[in-house]
Amino acid sequence: MVNRKKVPEIRFSGFTDPWEQRKLVGCIEKITDFRGRTPKKLGMDWNESGYLVLSALNVKDGYIDFSQDVHYGDQALYDKWMSGNELHEGQVLFTTEAPMGNVAQVPDNKRYILSQRTIAFDVKEDVITENFLATLLRSPAVFNTLTSLSSGGTAKGVSQKSLASVDVQIPVDLKEQTLLADYFHSLYNLITLHQRKLEKLKTFKKAMLDKMFPKNGELVPEIRFSGFTDPWEQRKLGETCQVTMGQSPNGSTYSEIPSKYILVQGNADLKDGWVFPRIWTTQKTRVANVGDIIMTVRAPAGAVGKTSYNVVLGRGVSGVKGNEFIYQSLVKMDIDGYWKKLAAGSTFESINCDDVNEANLMVPKDIDEQDRIGELLSILDNLITLHQRKLEKLQNIKKSMLNKMFI
Numbered sequence: 430m431v432n433r434k435k436v437p438e439i440r441f442s443g444f445t446d447p448w449e450q451r452k453l454v455g456c457i458e459k460i461t462d463f464r465g466r467t468p469k470k471l472g473m474d475w476n477e478s479g480y481l482v483l484s485a486l487n488v489k490d491g492y493i494d495f496s497q498d499v500h501y502g503d504q505a506l507y508d509k510w511m512s513g514n515e516l517h518e519g520q521v522l523f524t525t526e527a528p529m530g531n532v533a534q535v536p537d538n539k540r541y542i543l544s545q546r547t548i549a550f551d552v553k554e555d556v557i558t559e560n561f562l563a564t565l566l567r568s569p570a571v572f573n574t575l576t577s578l579s580s581g582g583t584a585k586g587v588s589q590k591s592l593a594s595v596d597v598q599i600p601v602d603l604k605e606q607t608l609l610a611d612y613f614h615s616l617y618n619l620i621t622l623h624q625r626k627l628e629k630l631k632t633f634k635k636a637m638l639d640k641m642f643p644k645n646g647e648l649v650p651e652i653r654f655s656g657f658t659d660p661w662e663q664r665k666l667g668e669t670c671q672v673t674m675g676q677s678p679n680g681s682t683y684s685e686i687p688s689k690y691i692l693v694q695g696n697a698d699l700k701d702g703w704v705f706p707r708i709w710t711t712q713k714t715r716v717a718n719v720g721d722i723i724m725t726v727r728a729p730a731g732a733v734g735k736t737s738y739n740v741v742l743g744r745g746v747s748g749v750k751g752n753e754f755i756y757q758s759l760v761k762m763d764i765d766g767y768w769k770k771l772a773a774g775s776t777f778e779s780i781n782c783d784d785v786n787e788a789n790l791m792v793p794k795d796i797d798e799q800d801r802i803g804e805l806l807s808i809l810d811n812l813i814t815l816h817q818r819k820l821e822k823l824q825n826i827k828k829s830m831l832n833k834m835f836i
Contacts, residue, residue, distance in 0.1 A: 435447035435448050435449075435450075435598070435836065436448060436836070437833060437834050437835055437836055438832075438833040438834075439830070439833040439834050440605075440834070441605060441608045441609070444600065444602060444604075444605045446600075446601055446602065448598045448599055448600050448601070448836055449598070449599060449601055450596055450597070450598050451556070451596070451597055451599060452593070452594075452595070452596060452597075453571075453592060453593075453595040453596070453597050454592055454593050454595075455553075455556075456552060456553055456556050456557040456562065456597070456599070457550050457551065457552060457553065458551040458552060458553050459550075459551040460548055460549070460550060460551075460589060460592070461514045461516075461543060461548060461549040461550075461551070462525075462548040462589060463510070463543055463544065463545060464525070464545060464546075464548075465545065466510070466544075466545065467545075468502070468506060468510075471506070471509055471510065473502075473505065473506045473509065474506075475500040475501060475502060475506075476500075476501045476502060476503045476506070477501060478501050479501040479502050479503045479504070479506075479507070480501060480502045480503075480504075480506075480507045480540050480541060480542050481495075481499065481501060481539075481541055481542070482499055482500040482501060482502060482541070482542045482543075482544045483516075483522060483535075483541050483542065483543055483544060483547055484499065484500075484544035484545060484546055484547050485524040485525075485526065485527050485528065485531070485545075485546040485547055486499050487499050488522050488524050488531050488533050488547050489531055489533060490530075490531045490532060490533070490567070491532070491533060491617050491621065492533055492536075492621065493533055493535075493536055500542075500544070502542045506542070507540060507542055510542055511540070511542055511543065514543070514549075515540065516535045516540075516541050516543060516549055517535060517538060518534075518535055518536065518537050518538045519534050519535060519559045519560070520534060520535045520549050520550065520551070520559060521533075521534055521549065521550045521552070521559055521562050521563045521566070522534065522535065522543075522547055522548070522549055522550075523547065523548050523549075523550065523566060524546055524547050525546055525547065525548055525586050525587045525588075526546050526579075526585060526586030526587070527546055527586070529575070529576070529579050529585050529586055529587055530566075530572055530575060530576070532563050532566045532567055533563075534559065534560075534563050535549075546586075550562060555603075556599075557599060557603075557606065558603060558606045558607060558610060560606075560607070560610035560611070560614065561599070561606035561607070561609060561610040563610070564609060564610050564613045564614075565597060565599065565835070567613075567831065568831050568835040569828075569831055569832055569835070570597075570598070570835060570836065571595065571597055574595055574596075575587055575591070575592075575595065578591040578594065578595070579591070598835070598836035609834060612830075612834075613827075613830070613831075616823070616826070616827055616830070617827070619823060620820065620823045620824060620827060623816060623819055623820045623823060624820060626816055627813065627816045627817060627820055630809065630812055630813045630816060631813060633809065634806070634809045634810070634813060635764060637652070637805070637806065637809065638757065638760065638761045638764065638806070639651075639761075640652040641653070641802055641805075641806070642758070642761055642791060643661055643791050648660035648661050648662075648791075649661060653798075654798060654801050654802070657793065657795060657797075657798045659793070659794050659795065661791045661792060661793050661794070662791070662792060662794060663789050663790070663791055663792075664789070664790050664792050665786065665787055665788065665789065665790070666749070666755075666785060666786060666787075666788040666789075666790055667785070667786025667787065667788075669751070669755065669790060669792065670749050670750050670751040670755055671749070671750040672747055672748070672749055672782075672785050672786055673715050673716075673717065673742060673747060673748040673749075674715070674726070674742075674744075674747050674781075674782045674785070675693075675694075675714075675715055675726070675742030675743045675744045675745065675746045675747060675748070676714040676715045676742065676743075676744055677694070677714065677743040677744045677745075678692065678710045678711075678712035678713075678714050678741060678743070679712055682710045682711045682712040683708055683709070683710055684708070684709045684710070684711075685707075685708060685709070686709065687706070687709055688709040688710070688711055689709065689710070689711045689713075690709060690710050690711070690712075690713055690716075690739075690740065690741045691704070691706045691708075691709055691738050691739075691740045691741065692708045692709060692710040692740065692741045692743055693717070693723055693736070693740045693741070693742055693743060693746050694708065694743035694744075694745045694746065695725050695727065695728065695743070695745035695746060696725050696728075696729060696732045698723075698746075699723065699725075699732060699733075699734035700734075701814050701817060702733075702734045702735060702810060702814070703734050703735055703736070703737060704723060704734055704735070704736040704737065704738060704740060706738065710741055712741070713741055714741055714742070715741070715742045715748070716739060716740065716741055716742060716748070717736055717739070717740050717742055717748030718736075718739050718750075719736060719737055719738060719739055720735065720736070720737075721735070721736055721748045721749065721750055722734075722735055722748070722749040722750075722751050722755065722756050722759065723735065723736055723740075723742075723746050723747075723748060723749075724746065724747050724748075724749060724759055724785070725745060725746050726744075726745060726746060726747050726779060726780050726781070726784075726785065727744075727745045727777065727778060727779035727780070728745070728777060728778050728779065729768075729769075729778055730768040730769065730771070730772045730778055730779055730780045731759075731762065731763040731767065731768030731769065731780075732763060733756065733759045733760055733763060735756065747782075747785055752799060752800070752803060753800070753803025753804065753806070753807050754792075754793075754799035754800065754802055754803040755790075756803070757802065757803055757806045757807075758790050758791075758792075762788070767788070768780055768784075771784050
């Protein structure tokens, strides 16, 4: 009878043999680890061009980030550093600290220099495939084991001694390893695709905020809907909208169990631009109504969201009765660091009632122009939220399948 602990919950059809337990290092032919090595110790130095250095700076979880500002080495440094330890396409890289646990594979057969805090594995090809090893190292069982073995202060790290004690469960059949690795490779690629789409949308939204609002000292924006020509005007937030500063209820009235009123205290109560109920209270102090804007006034100051509930405002937030244009204006002010400049110098980052009411806004005179700007930017927000939700679903699928397809 098959020991059920030796097979995963979900498995590709056609495979019935139990998985086997091995030492992780027993699957590895060689570990390349240049811990402690620096160019200075070799009597040399980094260059601004040449062979790219792979380190914890650019070895991300699943890919090499070529946009990072990292080091390079010339031919002489490469020869002295990498001789006999040349990397090859598909070879598994693992960051040992700061951060610990990022897994990527060498993307091609170009020459790279392997630096500190990142190690490379040469696998025993008759025991484990490189692609499967890359997936195995991301599985919850292995990652949690490595985390428990990590040592150090702020920057946790894993030593070769720790790696030597790690047990892993792997399929004996290399074909099953290949199927598993291919499945997760496709899933990771899909997640990466959605991450890039999400980042592009966020970048586009930020660009539109920059171009659809006047720059400092100007009265018209760079991009404008046709039919509007009047200069914008500067107004005080408190003159344009009703602002309500929060007042915290008595702490004895708080509860994590839904009760009379939703309490909004700060940034922790906002998610994806909306109030996300977390704490309730039985005491009503100051309130915001459905559709109002919520802005944090302390640690951090200036984060904004909307509420689809009637809520009680704690002292860490304010309520603003404004249209979509005002909401997007406040989003831009937060991105631009407007509130952080006001709070600079204080021990505890915060802004007060006067800071909020006296804040300067650039506003179109024509309400129709305000509405059209607000509508366009709101559509972008909805697209961003849609892609964020898709990404979260994919990440949850990945997490679930790693749990169910590995032991």
